[in-house]
Amino acid sequence: MAIIVEAIKHLFKRPATLRYPFEKEAPPKGFRGRPIWDMHRCVGCGLCSRMCPSGAIEMIGRGHEARIKHYVDRCLFCGQCSESCPRNAIRLMNDFEHASYSRDSMIYEYKRES
Amino acid sequence: MSYGSTIKVPFGPQHPALKEPEHFLFKIDGDIIVNVKPRIGYNHRGIEKAFERRTYIQNIYLAERICGICSDAHTTCYVQAIEDLLGVEAPPRARYIRVIVAELERIHSHSLWLGIAAHEIGFDTLFMHLWRDREAVMDILELISGNRVHYAMNTIGGVRRDIVSETIPKVIGSLDFLEKRTKYYMKVLRSEPTVLKRTVDIGVLKPEDAVELCAVGPTLRASGVKNDVRRDDPYAAYDEIPFNIVTDDGCDVFSRILVRCGEILESINMIRYALDHMPSGMLRVRVPMVVKPGEAVSRVEAPRGELIHYVKSNGSTRPERYKVRSPTLANIPALCKMLIGQHVADIPIILAGIDPCFACMDRLVFVDVKTNKKKALDFESFRKIVRKRHELL
Numbered sequence: 001m002a003i004i005v006e007a008i009k010h011l012f013k014r015p016a017t018l019r020y021p022f023e024k025e026a027p028p029k030g031f032r033g034r035p036i037w038d039m040h041r042c043v044g045c046g047l048c049s050r051m052c053p054s055g056a057i058e059m060i061g062r063g064h065e066a067r068i069k070h071y072v073d074r075c076l077f078c079g080q081c082s083e084s085c086p087r088n089a090i091r092l093m094n095d096f097e098h099a100s101y102s103r104d105s106m107i108y109e110y111k112r113e114s
Numbered sequence: 115m116s117y118g119s120t121i122k123v124p125f126g127p128q129h130p131a132l133k134e135p136e137h138f139l140f141k142i143d144g145d146i147i148v149n150v151k152p153r154i155g156y157n158h159r160g161i162e163k164a165f166e167r168r169t170y171i172q173n174i175y176l177a178e179r180i181c182g183i184c185s186d187a188h189t190t191c192y193v194q195a196i197e198d199l200l201g202v203e204a205p206p207r208a209r210y211i212r213v214i215v216a217e218l219e220r221i222h223s224h225s226l227w228l229g230i231a232a233h234e235i236g237f238d239t240l241f242m243h244l245w246r247d248r249e250a251v252m253d254i255l256e257l258i259s260g261n262r263v264h265y266a267m268n269t270i271g272g273v274r275r276d277i278v279s280e281t282i283p284k285v286i287g288s289l290d291f292l293e294k295r296t297k298y299y300m301k302v303l304r305s306e307p308t309v310l311k312r313t314v315d316i317g318v319l320k321p322e323d324a325v326e327l328c329a330v331g332p333t334l335r336a337s338g339v340k341n342d343v344r345r346d347d348p349y350a351a352y353d354e355i356p357f358n359i360v361t362d363d364g365c366d367v368f369s370r371i372l373v374r375c376g377e378i379l380e381s382i383n384m385i386r387y388a389l390d391h392m393p394s395g396m397l398r399v400r401v402p403m404v405v406k407p408g409e410a411v412s413r414v415e416a417p418r419g420e421l422i423h424y425v426k427s428n429g430s431t432r433p434e435r436y437k438v439r440s441p442t443l444a445n446i447p448a449l450c451k452m453l454i455g456q457h458v459a460d461i462p463i464i465l466a467g468i469d470p471c472f473a474c475m476d477r478l479v480f481v482d483v484k485t486n487k488k489k490a491l492d493f494e495s496f497r498k499i500v501r502k503r504h505e506l507l
């Protein structure tokens with residue numbers, strides 16, 4: 001019986017869920033979202049790509065000329081790349097909406113601009 | 115043997131751990147189960163082989179993905195095994211953080227299970243209320259670790275993130291809320307006739323059977339056996355944190371509910387204690403990439419029971435062999451014992467009673483012993499039998 005009283009009380013309360021995607025809740029500080037590369041810091045050592053557990057990072061070339069391709073569709077958002085980077089070039093962002101109809105749009109490329 | 119069509123359980127579209135297929139062949143006499151044959155392996159993912167192809171660091175994240183609900187238990191077990199091989203120990207603060215995350219995970223896993231149990235007995239109001247309140251613990255896990263499900267807190271040699279002082283008041287606030295709610299739910303569960311009718315004296319597992327069939331976790335403790343890896347073989351900081359092992363003598367599904375509720379309250383107290391007594395200091399020690407040859411076994415009390423990981427290293431950067439024994443597997447023989455002599459309508463709640471990472475009614479075939487006829491039931495007709503028996507239609 002106790003639950004009936006509780007259930008009736010809740011008829012007059014706000015719903016517990018949000019009307020996503022019309023209403024959104026911002027993720028908390030420290031959320032592990034999509035990693036992004038700051039190529040001015042990157043020295044192209046390739047450690048991030050070697051450490052990534054899911055093979056989501058592709059390095060093309062080495063050193064300052066290196067290009068980095070990040071495949072979000074493979075990424076686990078574990079943050080190991082950002083932890084391993086000796087130059088602190090990788091930061092995890094706050095965004096979490098990566099769904100897309102095409103895999104091509106889930107590839108992010110980073111290149112050092114001189 | 116011909117099997118019927120696959121039965122789909124309409125339970126939440128995208129959830130991390132739900133819908134694991136598992137096959138049970140029931141022999142029934144009228145409405146009573148006389149024999150059960152489990153057939154497991156529908157969910158084989160080749161994870162152990164995958165371990166051999168990844169480096170020790172990469173494997174942390176693979177171990178985490180063995181299960182979405184006990185993700186922290188699996189990584190703790192994994193990193194402990196590797197730390198054992200390397201001969202390093204996590205710093206004291208890291209060990210406390212491991213306890214805090216593990217206990218938060220236990221709270222979230224047990225509330226999830228209570229919700230599922232409520233749903234299985236047709237008490238959806240309770241299920242929804244429980245799952246709404248469970249969000250409180252998910253939110254603090256997200257706040258601490260950066261993700262609701264895969265916390266990625268453990269690393270070989272310690273933890274990756276600190277629990278900073280700004281988050282502690284929020285954690286304490288949520289714990290107070292959860293404590294209040296759990297006490298309320300215990301009151302509801304003890305007094306609600308729906309719950310009592312469907313769970314008392316259902317799925318009985320006698321203590322001697324539980325021990326003989328090697329049941330683990332809350333399933334074992336609900337048969338009155340005091341057994342808990344956290345006390346018997348303490349890891350992380352469990353040897354420094356006082357706690358009671360919750361047991362119950364009812365041996366039925368209702369006892370399993372009470373044990374899990376009791377464990378939520380215990381976990382809340384343990385987290386409070388751990389937050390108060392957390393030593394300061396380093397979070398992790400640096401470890402080499404290459405692990406020297408050897409073997410190690412590590413045990414952890416996951417929310418569902420004792421979890422065992424085994425690792426064999428050949429001195430390279432990858433393990434040579436990896437083995438995982440999850441608690442659900444250990445509980446399958448006990449589960450079959452519980453089912454015998456029960457009504458068909460009670461199968462869902464008994465299956466759910468061991469908290470099988472939600473492995474149940476995917477494929478059910480019934481064999482009538484009198485006519486030796488087999489029939490497969492889909493979910494809806496199964497539901498009808500359940501409802502009819504309990505006069506809900």
Ligand code: SF4
Pocket residue numbers: 035051052053054055056057074075076077078079080081082
């Ligand atoms: S977050 Fe993890 S999975 Fe994603 S790119 Fe970095 S290391 Fe790879």
Ligand code: SF4
Pocket residue numbers: 037041042043044045046047048049084085086087088089090
């Ligand atoms: S680890 Fe850091 S410095 Fe090295 S390639 Fe990756 S981003 Fe660049």
